[in-house]
Amino acid sequence: xxxxxxFWFMAPSALAMILFIVVPIGSILVQSLFVxxxxxxxxxxxxxxxxxxxxxxxxxxxxADLRAKEPLxxxxxxxxxxxxAHLAVDELGAILSDNDGPGDIARRLMNLPFYKALAFTLxxxxxxxxxxxxxxxxxxxxxxxxxxASKGPVIFLTLLPYIATPLxxxxxxxxxxxxxxxxxxxxxxxxxxxxxxxQASPVxxxxxxxxxxxxxxAPFAFVVFYAGLQTVPSDTLESAMIDGANRWERxxxxxxxxxxxxxxxxxxxxxxxxxxxxxxxxGFSAEANATSLSWSIYNDLNxxxxxxxxxxxxxxVLTTIGVMILLTPVLIRTWRAxxxxxx
Amino acid sequence: xxxxxxxxxxxLLLGTAPVxxxxxxxxxxxxxxxxxxxxxxxxxxxxxxxDDGGVTVTANLTTEHKSLxxxxxxVDPARYTVAMVANNSLVPxxxxxxxxxxxxxVARYGHQLEDRQLVRxxxxxxxxxxxxxxxxxxxxxxxxxxxxxxxxxxxxGILAAARTLRSEGISATPLAAAHAAGWDLAAEFVNMHLxxxxxxxxxxxxxxxxxxxxxxxxxxxxxxxxxxxxxxYLTVGADELKNQYVSGNVAMMNEWGSMVEGIVGETTxxxxxxxxxxxxxxxxxxxxxxxxxxxxxxxxxxxxxxxDEDARASFQVMMHAIRPEVAQRNxxxxxxxxxxxxxxxxxxxxxxxxxxxxRPYPMTPYMGLMHDALxxxxxxxxxxxxxxxxxxxxxxxxxxxxARAAGYLD
Numbered sequence: 001x002x003x004x005x006x007f008w009f010m011a012p013s014a015l016a017m018i019l020f021i022v023v024p025i026g027s028i029l030v031q032s033l034f035v036x037x038x039x040x041x042x043x044x045x046x047x048x049x050x051x052x053x054x055x056x057x058x059x060x061x062x063x064a065d066l067r068a069k070e071p072l073x074x075x076x077x078x079x080x081x082x083x084x085a086h087l088a089v090d091e092l093g094a095i096l097s098d099n100d101g102p103g104d105i106a107r108r109l110m111n112l113p114f115y116k117a118l119a120f121t122l123x124x125x126x127x128x129x130x131x132x133x134x135x136x137x138x139x140x141x142x143x144x145x146x147x148x149a150s151k152g153p154v155i156f157l158t159l160l161p162y163i164a165t166p167l168x169x170x171x172x173x174x175x176x177x178x179x180x181x182x183x184x185x186x187x188x189x190x191x192x193x194x195x196x197x198x199q200a201s202p203v204x205x206x207x208x209x210x211x212x213x214x215x216x217x218a219p220f221a222f223v224v225f226y227a228g229l230q231t232v233p234s235d236t237l238e239s240a241m242i243d244g245a246n247r248w249e250r251x252x253x254x255x256x257x258x259x260x261x262x263x264x265x266x267x268x269x270x271x272x273x274x275x276x277x278x279x280x281x282x283g284f285s286a287e288a289n290a291t292s293l294s295w296s297i298y299n300d301l302n303x304x305x306x307x308x309x310x311x312x313x314x315x316x317v318l319t320t321i322g323v324m325i326l327l328t329p330v331l332i333r334t335w336r337a338x339x340x341x342x343x
Numbered sequence: 344x345x346x347x348x349x350x351x352x353x354x355l356l357l358g359t360a361p362v363x364x365x366x367x368x369x370x371x372x373x374x375x376x377x378x379x380x381x382x383x384x385x386x387x388x389x390x391x392x393x394d395d396g397g398v399t400v401t402a403n404l405t406t407e408h409k410s411l412x413x414x415x416x417x418v419d420p421a422r423y424t425v426a427m428v429a430n431n432s433l434v435p436x437x438x439x440x441x442x443x444x445x446x447x448x449v450a451r452y453g454h455q456l457e458d459r460q461l462v463r464x465x466x467x468x469x470x471x472x473x474x475x476x477x478x479x480x481x482x483x484x485x486x487x488x489x490x491x492x493x494x495x496x497x498x499x500g501i502l503a504a505a506r507t508l509r510s511e512g513i514s515a516t517p518l519a520a521a522h523a524a525g526w527d528l529a530a531e532f533v534n535m536h537l538x539x540x541x542x543x544x545x546x547x548x549x550x551x552x553x554x555x556x557x558x559x560x561x562x563x564x565x566x567x568x569x570x571x572x573x574x575x576y577l578t579v580g581a582d583e584l585k586n587q588y589v590s591g592n593v594a595m596m597n598e599w600g601s602m603v604e605g606i607v608g609e610t611t612x613x614x615x616x617x618x619x620x621x622x623x624x625x626x627x628x629x630x631x632x633x634x635x636x637x638x639x640x641x642x643x644x645x646x647x648x649x650x651d652e653d654a655r656a657s658f659q660v661m662m663h664a665i666r667p668e669v670a671q672r673n674x675x676x677x678x679x680x681x682x683x684x685x686x687x688x689x690x691x692x693x694x695x696x697x698x699x700x701x702r703p704y705p706m707t708p709y710m711g712l713m714h715d716a717l718x719x720x721x722x723x724x725x726x727x728x729x730x731x732x733x734x735x736x737x738x739x740x741x742x743x744x745x746a747r748a749a750g751y752l753d
Binding site for chain 1: 409410413430431435437438439440459460461462463464465466472475515523524525526547548549573574575576577578580590638640680697702703705706707708710711712714715719722723725726728729733737740741743744745747748749750751753
């Protein structure tokens with residue numbers, strides 16, 4: 001294809017990408033460098049149903065003047081990135097320069113909101129992604145071995161966790177694990193411990209969210225792998241059988257290598273999806289024990305004291321950088337592989 | 344005969360006419376944004392009565408009203424003409440200057456209003472309050488009688504009573520409170536801290552003053568109470584709290600006055616528990632003499648970015664919605680501030696809390712940021728994985744970072 005043709009062929013999608021991806025990310029980047037104007041405060045008498053008291057209020061006219069002069073807000077540079085709610089550079093320095101060993105460092109890091117969210121996000125991503133793929137592959141193999149007539153209904157049932165809206169799925173499980181719910185009450189009876197609660201302990205909350213994540217996303221891996229299984233060449237499988245390979249060896253030496261490119265694709269999608277984990281934290285009211293980067297952004301935009309756009313934008317940029325770092329090794333491998341193929 | 348029929352028809356027409364005549368509004372568009380709970384629904388039903396040819400009344404009742412209100416009232420013309428607010432949700436609107444001063448409207452159309460209903464800031468009327476709310480005690484008198492203890496009036500007394508109830512085997516989890524991480528937990532801290540006589544900010548400024556002896560005592564009392572609660576207390580919000588109480592697992596709880604109807608009223612799921620419940624003002628704490636509960640009012644504001652005609656219509660419709668008959672007809676619905684309201688037994692606990700001198704929820708512009716910081720940073724302490732000093736230092740640090748980003752601190 002000539003370069004000119006290629007350009008015009010790509011132009012519409014390139015334009016859409018610029019409009020809907022590059023421009024929004026650019027605006028977030030700019031937003032994250034600014035904080036709100038200084039608010040002019042005055043003390044006034046405030047009277048209501050409970051009597052009068054002296055309280056401060058914002059002088060809106062004076063603040064509006066400041067705002068008209070600088071519509072973007074006060075320039076703060078990377079200040080927002082370095083503050084306590086994000087990378088917490090000062091706090092990090094204090095922790096590293098004076099601590100009682102790795103345990104103390106970890107405990108104090110978990111006390112900083114960004115690192116707390118990052119820790120759960122990474123744990124979730126790196127546990128849910130491989131386990132999800134393993135479970136999805138196992139289910140695909142099992143269903144592929146079923147008699148033809150029963151496949152349809154079984155596939156539909158297997159897909160249900162993925163079809164259910166994430167928030168709804170999380171809420172249903174949340175009510176079941178409540179200490180009055182069927183799972184919560186059963187666990188208490190089994191272990192004979194009335195204080196046992198999946199919602200109270202941080203470790204159990206993490207485990208519960210991760211199990212939920214695997215349950216919810218495994219059908220996606222299953223569907224892709226199941227489709228892939230239909231393309232495994234039957235003559236290779238048959239010759240492997242003639243060579244005396246048992247079922248396990250056939251899976252390991254024929255099916256798995258055949259599905260490897262597909263696995264890379266599933267892995268990429270799952271990594272990106274899991275890194276943005278959000279719904280189960282809301283659904284399970286789990287923010288006491290587990291927060292994620294996406295939850296931090298939501299929390300900044302949904303506060304009582306107005307919306308902290310700069311802070312949310314900074315977390316968004318950091319999340320984007322995180323996704324890029326996560327995907328780099330996989331992308332480099334794919335690029336190298338495609339390079340080899342074309343040579 | 345035809346004359347007779349015609350007479351009937353005109354009588355019918357006239358019969359419907361007084362409804363709109365009662366509102367006495369010529370024309371305008373009234374659009375209400377409101378939180379979603381029963382008492383506000385009663386008021387909004389009253390406002391809808393004014394909807395006829397000349398005036399249109401629409402309402403959006405949603406628990407997400409706080410995230411909608413600022414953007415919706417910032418646009419010109421504003422998406423809503425009336426915002427139902429409480430003392431905390433009024434503040435973001437004031438901070439952005441989105442509220443219309445009501446002095447002239449009150450003078451022309453507000454003769455029914457009592458002086459206590461007028462919310463004045465810096466001498467200007469900015470909002471009209473129509474009900475008060477507070478968290479207060481719901482006690483299972485039958486369980487207390489079984490244990491032979493008198494109804495406690497302080498948090499120290501509640502701890503002692505809870506210990507007795509547990510040791511006598513009457514209740515394994517005698518206490519419950521809305522301690523859900525986030526908004527509810529922060530609200531409980533505010534209640535307790537006000538009861539301890541504590542303050543949140545330095546006088547006249549936005550600098551926090553929590554990391555001190557009062558803050559520490561507040562936190563320690565909160566954690567002592569959790570010892571007698573069901574595990575998972577950090578996921579229990581106000582609705583879940585009500586469920587725990589009406590399912591009979593709890594002997595004493597600190598719950599919103601506005602939820603009284605669903606607990607002891609006709610709609611209660613278990614009449615036996617409703618029967619055995621007594622209501623009392625919020626308890627005192629730490630030897631203080633005022634109830635440890637923040638006082639809240641609910642009311643409305645009129646948006647600034649709307650035409651004068653719509654503002655007039657909105658105010659008149661709201662005056663119809665909170666006319667004295669509404670309170671007289673629905674005495675169980677709320678602790679009304681409306682003139683001529685005779686408080687029934689169910690409203691006494693809220694009013695008692697106010698009469699005993701409880702302090703109002705602070706209306707300083709940065710209190711919302713403090714509330715957020717409390718809700719997020721007290722969790723580790725409540726789970727026992729952090730000291731009170733560390734938790735308070737975290738709250739101050741998180742609040743300061745947010746206040747700097749919002750322009751309140753340098």
